[in-house]
Amino acid sequence: MANTSINELSKSLETLYLDGKLEEAVDFLLKNKPVLSPIDFHYNLGVVYTKLGQFGPGRYQFELAMKEGYLGSDILNNLNVIKSQIQVADISSSDHFYDQLLNTFSSIPMAYSFSIALVLILTLLILFRVKLLKSKKFLAVSIFFSLTPIALHSYFITGKSFAISINEMKIYEGPSAIYDVKQTMPGGAKFITGKSDKGWFYIDYPVEISGWVKKEDIGLL
Template sequence: MENTSTTEVLKSLESLYLKGEFGKALELLIKSKTQFPTAEFHYNMGTVLAKQGDFAAARYNFELAIKNGTFSSAIKNNLEFTKTQLAITDISNSRESWELWLDRSLSVPYEATFSIVLVLLLGLTLLFRFNKIKSKIVYGLVSALLLAIPLCHMGLHKKFDIAINLKDQEIYEGPSSVYDSIGKLDAGAKIILGQIDKDWVMVEYPLKYAGWVKRETLGNL
């Protein structure tokens, strides 16, 4: 049964939302954060922030909702609408197949890959045990290849992080504003991060944003 206080908060949020009092709705959401599952909290945050016109922060929260287990037609449509409003090219809609592959790979937890591979290995072992696969060499090679997939996937997660840039900011040649500016990182852009140097981080992909940016305006996923 749903918690009574949570029900009251939801009713208050709905009332504020219908009245167009999005600032108050946002304050109430943040104040009541502990009463919601993580995914639901970020979905609600994204919805209110989108109504306020803060599409970069809205996208960040929709992406977090998906990462934490909520994926429905509603959140998909809201995320796509938000990306349309941002109207930018980033890692999620790059024309480079390598960048798209990286985005898809890093969006899936490597634990999920391990789980899938374990099921496949179990099936492979049963086939070998009942002589459907007769060669030990074939069994060993296929097993090794399957195990390599989650290990490589885990390596990608260890090497790179994904983030949403929350505000427009300059891109620099090095980890300081004393370096020359080489471009602008658009608010709402989804990027893949690499090396960190104190308050700065290197944008690895997409290549159009490659360079150093301030970490303080990034929302890590």
């Protein structure tokens, strides 16, 4: 029954999408969120929003799908479409190497780093078992370095709050609308927030767009 229900939902959603009834498709997805997997819900909602030209909500949903563990060529292609449309100096397009690393590790589910480390460790243990690798000391050191993907992922992600601008977003010099506006960003920009102050968040990275933004203008990942 569950599979039949999911198949029927997929067909209904596809029909709405092909008929160009995109607003109805959004409502359909929101209504059926409880019976969809998080990845299916966020990915499909991202597709519909992007088709509507709402790049902020679209990218936000794609990033949430990636956070849930999905990293396919289709979602990467959709994100590239959004980036080409908004063309802003956010963390994904920054020229700074550190910003690029932050963006890369934020876009890869932690499960992937665990999987890479596990494969490396299992390979080493197999090589040791069949005696192609004989030194226990070398084995121990190699296993230690096999944990590098997990350590790097944790280093670049832990303690950092990534966010997406949902709509056009004004960046202020201080945590209030009484301050001057430094610049305006379109929906779909990705950045890292730091301190907060009564409904305002400060953009830490990239430094080119640092400043204060309203909580309601961003989607935290």
